[in-house]
Amino acid sequence: MSKLRLWGQPRSINVVKVLWTLDELGLDYERVDAGGKFGRVNEADYLTLNPNGLVPTLEDDGVPLWESNAIVRYLAAKYGSAPFLPADxxxxxxxxxxxxxxxxxxxxxxxxxxxxxxxxxxxxxxxxxxxxxxxxxxxxxxxxxxxxxxxxxxxxxxxxxxxxxxxxxxxxxxxxxxxxxxxxxxxxxxxxxxxxxxxxxxxxxxxx
Ligand SMILES: N[C@@H](CCC(=O)N[C@@H](CS)C(=O)NCC(=O)O)C(=O)O
Missing domain, CATH: 1.20.1050.10 (Glutathione S-transferase Yfyf (Class Pi); Chain A, domain 2)
Structure with missing residues (x-):
């Protein structure tokens, strides 16, 4: 099973989309607070993961992904099945x-x-x-x-x-x-x- 790490504080709507998707798919993950009062997003290490300096960022086995809708779609495609990921x-x-x-x-x-x-x-x-x-x-x-x-x-x-x-x-x-x-x-x-x-x-x- 891949190791999933989500960067983002859970009050941001774009982070919420990913957290809920992870729940629907029953996936285990680590979450790291970032963005808002937690900062981190403009640090050099974070910018190598997400050049936009925004949350969320998802790392899947160390591969960073950003843009919440793209992450939701990726998680559904990789770990989901119908009907959550429509077959048609x-x-x-x-x-x-x-x-x-x-x-x-x-x-x-x-x-x-x-x-x-x-x-x-x-x-x-x-x-x-x-x-x-x-x-x-x-x-x-x-x-x-x-x-x-x-x-x-x-x-x-x-x-x-x-x-x-x-x-x-x-x-x-x-x-x-x-x-x-x-x-x-x-x-x-x-x-x-x-x-x-x-x-x-x-x-x-x-x-x-
Ligand atoms: N289109 C991006 C927008 C990401 C975005 O605007 N994130 C906000 C929080 S919802 C952010 O990181 N703001 C800076 C911060 O929280 O420090 C996505 O959907 O992932």
Whole structure:
């Protein structure tokens, strides 16, 4: 069995995706705190593992990998099986697609709201930015809602690696102090994914 080492403090959303994936796959690993208050990411040794100076980084038998979605996909491909790693390549690409969509379309808007409403003192908040991000996030979530009305999980009838980054992002959305119109299919999906032990252990965090 390979020796897995994950660098990253467990409050970072991109680290959470990998921790939850490791749990779903039942893998043993070592975790080293890095990033945020733990620093380390700009030290020369770390930069040889991840030239971006960001977390997460996963070492698999000493081979360093970075970019959380790529790590999730790699772990699923190397250690997973269907349905977590969909056997059908088109379904697998759909799981991949939702991970990219999460990072490129949904997360940037949710992150802006989180930064403004949770991390910025009230007097300094840019409420116009919050309103704009809220509108864009909702537009994206309406797309997700229409897709989840057709199938219970993003890539089909069962949970796959494509649900995890999205669910970690949804956890932020559902805990932000904002108005949320009811999106029935998204909420039905979220009720299921939040019961996974890996979600409870790693993703269900108070917002900070
Ligand atoms: N696209 C990268 C983004 C990684 C990223 O931005 N990581 C943040 C934490 S979520 C980071 O390392 N920030 C610097 C720090 O925590 O010191 C990925 O998905 O892995």
């Amino acid at each position: 390549l088109a379904r697998r690409a759909r799981a991949d697609g939702w991970n990219e969509w999460t990072s490129l379309t949904l997360w940037p808007q949710v992150q802006k709201i989180q930064v403004q409403l949770i991390r910025t003192p009230e007097a300094q908040r840019d409420l116009a930015q919050v309103a704009d991000a809220h509108e864009k996030a909702l537009a994206a979530l309406h797309i997700l809602d229409r897709e989840l009305a057709k199938r219970p999980y993003v890539a089909g009838d069962e949970l796959s690696f494509g649900d995890l980054p999205l669910a970690a992002t949804a956890q932020r959305w559902f805990n932000l102090p904002i108005e949320r119109p009811i999106l029935k299919a998204v909420e039905a999906w979220y009720q299921k994914v939040k019961e996974r032990p890996g979600f409870k252990r790693w993703a269900d965090l108070p917002l900070a």
